[in-house]
Amino acid sequence: MTTRVALVVFPGFQIIDLAAISAFEVATLLHPAKPYEVTLVSAHGGLVPSSSGVSLDTRPMARRSFDTVMVGGATEMAPSDPVLLAELRRLAPRTRRLASICTGAFILAEAGLLDGRRATTHWAMAHEFQRRFPAVQLEEDRIYVTDGTVWSSAGMTACIDLALALIDADHGPELAKAVARKLVVHYRRSGGQSQFSTLADLEPSSDRVRTALSYARENLRQPLSVEQLAAQVSWSPRHFSRAFQAQTGQTPAKAIEKLRLEAAHALIDGGENSIARVADLTGFGDEERMRRAFLRGFGRPPQSFLREARSRRQEEALAA
Numbered sequence: 001m002t003t004r005v006a007l008v009v010f011p012g013f014q015i016i017d018l019a020a021i022s023a024f025e026v027a028t029l030l031h032p033a034k035p036y037e038v039t040l041v042s043a044h045g046g047l048v049p050s051s052s053g054v055s056l057d058t059r060p061m062a063r064r065s066f067d068t069v070m071v072g073g074a075t076e077m078a079p080s081d082p083v084l085l086a087e088l089r090r091l092a093p094r095t096r097r098l099a100s101i102c103t104g105a106f107i108l109a110e111a112g113l114l115d116g117r118r119a120t121t122h123w124a125m126a127h128e129f130q131r132r133f134p135a136v137q138l139e140e141d142r143i144y145v146t147d148g149t150v151w152s153s154a155g156m157t158a159c160i161d162l163a164l165a166l167i168d169a170d171h172g173p174e175l176a177k178a179v180a181r182k183l184v185v186h187y188r189r190s191g192g193q194s195q196f197s198t199l200a201d202l203e204p205s206s207d208r209v210r211t212a213l214s215y216a217r218e219n220l221r222q223p224l225s226v227e228q229l230a231a232q233v234s235w236s237p238r239h240f241s242r243a244f245q246a247q248t249g250q251t252p253a254k255a256i257e258k259l260r261l262e263a264a265h266a267l268i269d270g271g272e273n274s275i276a277r278v279a280d281l282t283g284f285g286d287e288e289r290m291r292r293a294f295l296r297g298f299g300r301p302p303q304s305f306l307r308e309a310r311s312r313r314q315e316e317a318l319a320a
Contacts, residue, residue, distance in 0.1 A: 003170060005038045006247045007138070008104075008234040009058060010084060014161055015320050017072040017101045023163035026173070026179045036114045039066070043084035051075050061087040068166065069095050073102025073122065073155060097150075098160060102155035103130040109133040117147040121157030149203040160185055194245060202255060204247040208233035212240070212252075217259050260284055261297045271313065275302050 005024055007017070024036040042048045045060030051074060061084070069091055088111045092098060100108045105121040106129060108114050115135040126140035139145050144153040144162045153162035159182065168176035202212050212229045224229065229252060230240035244252050264282045272278050275287050284290035285303075293303045 001033075001034075002037050003035055003068060005036055005068045005070065006041045006061075006064070007038060008061070008069060008071045008084070008107075009040060009042050009048050009050075009056065010072070010075045010081060010107075011042050011049055012051050012078060013048065014075055014078060014102060014156070015052050015054055015105075017077050018056075019157065020070060020101060022165040023160055023179055023183065026182045027167050028184070028248075030178050030182065031171065031175055034102045039064075041202055042233040043081045043087060053244070061091070061244060064091075065094050066091065067095065068097040068099065069141050070099040070101060070162075071104035073100070073104045077103055077106055077125070077128075079105050080110050088121045089111065097149050097151060097166070099151040099153070099166070100236065101153050101159040101162060105129065105136075105152050106132070107149070108152070109136050114150065114152075118145050119147065119150070120145045120154055121150040121152065123154070124255065154243070157185075202248040203252065204244070204249060208235065209244055209247050210246070213259070215257065216256055220260055220263055221281065222257075222283065224252075224283065242247055256283075257293055258297065260290075261293055264290060264302065265298075265305060268302060269309050271309070273306065275306065 009017075020039050021040075021290050024038050028034050028036045029253070040056060040058045041061045041064065042058040045058055045297070047055040048058050049055045060243040063218075065175065071189070073090070084107065087097075088108065092111075092113050098108065098111055098113060099120075100306060101123055102120070102122045105114065106125070109132070114133065116137075118137045118139055119198060120139050120142040121129050123140055126138060129136070130138050130140075132193045142154065143158050143163055144151060146165070151162060151166065153159055158210050164176045164180055164185075167179055173206075180189070202213065204213065216224050216229060226237045228243055229244075230237045235243070241252060260282045264278050264284070267278045267281060272281075275290070279285060279287050282290070284293060291301050294300060294305075298305075
């Protein structure tokens with residue numbers, strides 16, 4: 001049976017979202033049943049300009065139905081077309097799956113289709129999303145999120161991860177892996193993987209601060225005091241603290257906590273089931289200290305991430 005997929009675009013959409021279509025195209029080429037039929041749609045149909053200036057021909061959403069509806073994102077958010085919102089509300093109860101790519105989550109939320117659900121979006125727009133849509137449980141540091149029949153992904157190339165996950169859910173991991181190989185991408189970043197790394201986010205300008213951060217990441221079980229880090233780069237603790245904060249915008253202690261959170265999250269997502277062991281391996285020392293850090297950094301305790309990871313592994317085992 002062919003799955004009818006609609007990719008919803010609008011003026012100013014980000015053209016990289018079309019990479020999701022490529023994943024479905026390749027799946028159809030590789031699978032003998034030709035499982036997907038993808039249609040590019042918009043509120044009114046016709047030519048729709050992307051943010052890059054390239055326009056694409058679309059079909060109008062009215063009087064159409066689909067199995068899966070994916071809403072694309074944009075680099076700059078503008079008020080949504082009321083016709084687009086109305087069409088999404090019409091399609092929602094008739095559609096097996098709704099999905100958003102990047103800031104497409106804003107559009108689904110504006111249509112009231114994410115209230116009470118978990119979702120994600122591009123990390124750079126996360127705080128704005130939380131401000132505008134407090135009824136949505138945003139998980140800003142996720143590649144993609146599944147909440148029942150509603151899926152959402154982070155920005156840019158995360159649309160490929162989302163498409164691969166949908167293919168996996170429909171036809172199993174072997175087809176999704178084959179598609180990933182054909183697309184020359186990794187199969188596949190788990191939904192819980194971080195959208196960006198702490199080291200890349202801090203972006204210090206000097207080699208010495210970068211060296212100290214690399215040392216810290218490789219030695220998280222150590223105390224990692226300012227004195228210890230400063231000694232690694234032959235600076236005085238006072239000069240190191242000043243230079244570090246000037247270059248990263250954060251204190252060394254805050255940066256180390258972020259590195260530890262990133263490592264702890266990766267361990268849990270990778271299959272470590274003991275919260276106490278994770279706390280020990282990442283230098284938090286005890287579970288309560290790590291729990292407080294998780295609440296500060298993610299807004300949720302580590303146990304909730306552990307439950308999600310266990311649930312995902314069970315789903316993957318059943319699908320295998």
